[in-house]
Amino acid sequence: MSKKLVYVLEDDADISEVVSYILSEEGYEVNGCPTVAAFNHMISQRLPDIAILDIMLPDGNGLDICRQLRMDERTSVINIIMMSANTTKNEIMGSGCGAEFIAKPFNIDHFVARVNQYA
Template identity: 70%
Template sequence: MSKKLIYVLEDDPDINEVVVYILSEAGYEVNGCATVAQFGELVSQKLPDIAILDIMLPDGNGLEVCMQLHKNEQTSAINVIMMSANRSKNEVEQMGCGVAFIAKPFNIDDFVTQVNLFGRASYN
């Protein structure tokens, strides 16, 4: 069985590095990127199973990226997890991106558990 591919869109280099590391250790293939442009380049090369998106980014907004992924037929099957220190799950859902949500700061074990549960529940 091949590893599930996760793209992490997070502009904070420390958080990006930690998330990539813990998910790699959990058995995923993980690529981190810091900008919407880098994320778009990765998606154009290979579709991930899961995308973990920060909301506030230097060149865009993770919620807009989420909505674009869901509207595009080629990317609509990508499972999205939103991550934010400044927004709540209810705010994210009200903005039209009803997906899994992880609040920052997060407990590492809880983070991995949530990604594992989301990946299993959404990916057949």
């Protein structure tokens, strides 16, 4: 079985690094990108199984990306996990984009459990 592909859209390099490390250790193929533009480019090249999206990004909002992915039939099957320092789970639920949510900072065990549900 090939490795599941995870895209991590996160502008903070250190967070991106630690998330990538944890998921790589768990056996995922992880591609990180710091901007919406880069993310969109990656999506256009290859679809991931799971997308982990930060919300506050330098050139956009993770929730918008989430909605955009859900609306496109091609991308609507991607499992999305929102990750944010400020936005609570309630707001993610309220935004109606059907995503998982992980608050920053996170407990590694909880985080891995969330991702693994899509493995």
